Amino acid sequence: MGYANFLYMKEELSLVAVIVILLLYDIFGSQKSLRYFQPVACVLLLVHTLVNLLPSGEAVAFGGMYHNTPIGNIVKSILSFGTLLVFMQAGNWLQSEKIIIRRGEFYVVTLSTLLGMYFMISAGHFLMYFIGIELASIPTATLVAYDKYRNKSAEAAAKYILSAVFASGLSLYGLSLIYGTTGSLYFTDVPAKLDGSPIQLMAFAFFFVGLGFKLSLVPFHQWTPDTYEGAPTSVTAYLSVISKGSAAFVLMALLFKVFAPLVKEWQAILYGIIILTITLANIFAIRQQNIKRFFAYSSISQAGYIMLGVIGGNALGMTGLVYYVLVYMLSNLAAFGVISIVEHRSGKVTIDDYNGLYATNPRLSVVMMLALFSLAGIPPFAGFFSKFFIFAAAAEQGFYVLVFIALLNTIISLYYYLRIVKAMFINKSDAPIAGFTSDAYTRVSLLVCSLGILLLGIASCVYENIGRFSFGM
Amino acid sequence: MEIHMEYYLVISTIMFFAGIYGFITRRNLLAILISIELILNSVDMNFVVFNRYLFPEQMEGLFFSLFAIGISACETAVAIAIIINIYRNIRNIQAKNLNQLKD
Numbered sequence: 001m002g003y004a005n006f007l008y009m010k011e012e013l014s015l016v017a018v019i020v021i022l023l024l025y026d027i028f029g030s031q032k033s034l035r036y037f038q039p040v041a042c043v044l045l046l047v048h049t050l051v052n053l054l055p056s057g058e059a060v061a062f063g064g065m066y067h068n069t070p071i072g073n074i075v076k077s078i079l080s081f082g083t084l085l086v087f088m089q090a091g092n093w094l095q096s097e098k099i100i101i102r103r104g105e106f107y108v109v110t111l112s113t114l115l116g117m118y119f120m121i122s123a124g125h126f127l128m129y130f131i132g133i134e135l136a137s138i139p140t141a142t143l144v145a146y147d148k149y150r151n152k153s154a155e156a157a158a159k160y161i162l163s164a165v166f167a168s169g170l171s172l173y174g175l176s177l178i179y180g181t182t183g184s185l186y187f188t189d190v191p192a193k194l195d196g197s198p199i200q201l202m203a204f205a206f207f208f209v210g211l212g213f214k215l216s217l218v219p220f221h222q223w224t225p226d227t228y229e230g231a232p233t234s235v236t237a238y239l240s241v242i243s244k245g246s247a248a249f250v251l252m253a254l255l256f257k258v259f260a261p262l263v264k265e266w267q268a269i270l271y272g273i274i275i276l277t278i279t280l281a282n283i284f285a286i287r288q289q290n291i292k293r294f295f296a297y298s299s300i301s302q303a304g305y306i307m308l309g310v311i312g313g314n315a316l317g318m319t320g321l322v323y324y325v326l327v328y329m330l331s332n333l334a335a336f337g338v339i340s341i342v343e344h345r346s347g348k349v350t351i352d353d354y355n356g357l358y359a360t361n362p363r364l365s366v367v368m369m370l371a372l373f374s375l376a377g378i379p380p381f382a383g384f385f386s387k388f389f390i391f392a393a394a395a396e397q398g399f400y401v402l403v404f405i406a407l408l409n410t411i412i413s414l415y416y417y418l419r420i421v422k423a424m425f426i427n428k429s430d431a432p433i434a435g436f437t438s439d440a441y442t443r444v445s446l447l448v449c450s451l452g453i454l455l456l457g458i459a460s461c462v463y464e465n466i467g468r469f470s471f472g473m
Numbered sequence: 474m475e476i477h478m479e480y481y482l483v484i485s486t487i488m489f490f491a492g493i494y495g496f497i498t499r500r501n502l503l504a505i506l507i508s509i510e511l512i513l514n515s516v517d518m519n520f521v522v523f524n525r526y527l528f529p530e531q532m533e534g535l536f537f538s539l540f541a542i543g544i545s546a547c548e549t550a551v552a553i554a555i556i557i558n559i560y561r562n563i564r565n566i567q568a569k570n571l572n573q574l575k576d
Contacts, residue, residue: 127537134544138551145555151562155571157555162505165548166496169512172541173489176519176534183528185537226574284576293576 008059008068011052011076012118018044019111026104034104038091038441041107042084049080055469060124064186067124070469075249075322076118082242082329083114088445089337090234092344098149106146109139110238117246121253126175126185129250130168137164137214140243144231156230163213163223171210177203187258194261204262208269211254214247215303218277225284228296233343236292237336240299245325248303252310252321256473263313263473270311271402277304278409286416289350291339294416295332298375301413302328305387308394308406317393318470320386323463327374327386327456334371334449338364341442346433351420355429361436365424367446374453376417377410382456389463478526481518488515502556502566506549513545 006013022041026034055073060066087107094103116135123129141164145157179185181200182193194200209220216224228236255266278301285297306328309321341364342357343349358365374383387410395403438446456462488511495508517538524534560566 127533127540130537131540131544134548138544138547141551141555145558148558149562151559152573154555154558154562155573158502158552158559158571159574161548161552161555162496162502162509165506165509165545165552166512168548169492169509169516172513172516173519175537176516176523179520179534179537180523180527185533225576230574 005061005066008061009066009122010056011073012115012122014048014051015080015111015115015118018048019108019115022104022111023108026108029104037104037107038087038094042087042441045080045084045087045111049077049084052080053077064188065125065128066122067187068122071318071322071466071471072121072249072253074466074469075121075246075325078322078326078329079114079117079242079246082245082333083110083238085329085333085337085445085448086110086234086238086242088441089237089333089340091441092341092439093232093234096344099147102146106143106234109143113137113139113143113238114242117242120246120250123250124187126178126187129254130172130175133210133214133250134168136243136246137168140164140235140239143235143238144227146235147232152230153232156227159223159230160227163220167210167213167220170206171208174203174206174209178207187254190258191260194259196262196265201262201265204259204265205269208266211247211251212273215244215251215306216300217273217303217307218280218300219273221277221281221300224300225293225296228299229290229293233292233336233340236295237333237340240295240336241329241332244299244303244306245329248306248310248321248325252318255310256313256318256471260313260473267311267313270307271399274304274307274311274402275405277301277307278406282409282412282416285413289352291349291351291354291420294351294420295335295339298413298417299332301409302332302375305390305406308399308402309390311399311402312393312397313473314393314397315467315470315472316396317390318472319463319467320390320393322466322470324386324390326462327382327453330449330452330456331371331374331383334367334446334453335375337442337446337449338368338371341436341438342433345436348433351423353433354420354423355427356432357424360432360434364438364446367450368424369421370450370453372417372421376414378414380454380457382453385457385463478522481522485515485518485522488512488518500568502559502568503553505568506552506556510545510549513541513548517541 055070059068094106113136116132120129120132123132141157141161144160145154147153177199182190213220259266281297281301288294306324309317374381377383377387391403492508492511496505499505520534520538556566563570
């Protein structure tokens with residue numbers, strides 16, 4: 001034991017450095033210099049992402065509390081890249097009148113939640129995992145409440161924090177029972193003592209609620225549409241991709257490593273939850289009018305698809321899941337980039353407002369179309385390949401019925417994704433959203449997302465590189 | 474006089490389910506928050522009792538409950554800040570008035 005242990009956690013250290021620099025800049029920077037907050041934050045985060053891009057070796061530090069894996073490194077890089085895109089899209093909103101005085105806090109708080117996700121991903125002990133998940137979810141509530149003069153924002157935050165704390169309470173109760181029956185909380189020690197006794201099954205069910213809540217799987221999804229609608233659009237984008245992606249990976253790692261002896265039980269639970277999640281979310285998504293609410297239900301059903309990578313318990317599933325998270329992140333951020341800029345310039349958020357968008361803003365419409373096609377899984381785009389890999393992983397383990405139901409749901413989802421495309425390209429409108437030019441940051445981020453959607457599926461090196469580091473049960 | 478572990482566990486289980494019951498039935502946001510605190514406190518009790526009676530040679534449960542207490546304090550602080558914000562906006566903290574966002 002010594003300070004040398006810190007060298008293993010270089011990603012966390014460099015992120016802490018970025019947070020401290022931004023915090024000091026926010027406190028001590030003069031009003032004039034604070035105008036450059038967005039570029040500074042973006043550059044620092046970009047440097048942080050690039051420095052940690054290459055996966056390092058497997059390392060265990062602090063007596064097993066911290067456990068770094070190469071696949072965890074990849075997920076962390078994906079998450080910090082996604083955060084960078086969110087930062088680029090958030091600039092417009094942070095320049096608005098009532099927010100501008102607090103703009104620095106947004107970056108600092110968002111990066112703290114990212115730090116929490118890092119700890120969650122690299123945890124080797126349930127205490128570390130618990131601190132990580134709370135560090136990831138408590139500041140998120142403050143982000144949701146960021147527009148504090150808007151009542152909807154406060155309401156969304158109240159719903160989020162109360163359900164988050166409730167879910168983490170249930171999860172902790174499950175953990176306490178696991179501790180009581182196994183006598184340890186280390187990920188390496190727990191599996192040997194898990195024997196599937198009724199109390200352990202109950203403990204696992206309680207524990208599952210905590211992550212199910214963060215992933216917004218169906219029985220625990222009620223907060224999602226309300227919070228997504230009420231939160232500022234950039235925060236919604238962050239919640240729907242970064243927070244969800246990290247939770248999906250952590251859930252998978254925990255099920256593979258810690259709860260491996262209970263594999264029959266958790267597969268049965270997941271089987272039901274996946275069917276419920278995908279189907280119910282699709283049915284609800286069809287009747288939504290508000291576009292943020294629509295994407296909330298869409299993200300719930302995508303979470304169901306992500307879980308298909310977990311249920312097989314194989315290395316193929318892990319690769320598929322990480323790849324799916326990457327592609328889903330780019331598609332969803334492209335969509336939210338468009339929603340965010342449209343909302344900022346015109347204040348319109350319902351699907352009918354998008355009627356005739358192609359006539360006035362052709363490029364934005366095309367980006368939105370790419371994102372929706374990718375989310376629906378139409379062939380040349382990356383979304384098709386990610387869905388294909390994740391279905392293949394589940395089918396390899398013999399879950400044919402489940403994959404068939406998921407496929408049927410893909411067709412339903414195609415209907416409601418195309419509804420927006422139809423609104424933009426075919427529907428006529430008397431008063432379409434006026435044409436506008438976006439700022440450079442939004443344009444670059446949308447360009448990166450579109451390139452990713454177009455190229456990630458064709459460039460097989462990404463998938464293969466993720467595949468080299470994945471492991472099964 | 475020796476107090477058995479079961480007595481503690483009975484109390485913590487009652488606290489836990491009382492918390493869940495309160496979370497579902499209370500109408501006031503602060504009362505909901507208090508119910509959640511009951512859940513979190515029952516968890517702390519569980520950890521300490523398991524540690525003291527079953528695994529006294531290690532301190533894992535004690536430390537977990539210390540951290541859990543600290544983190545639940547953070548959660549409460551943020552939740553109360555948000556509730557105050559709601560009070561400023563609508564002059565009321567009844568859950569039934571949080572009805573702007575719905576299907």
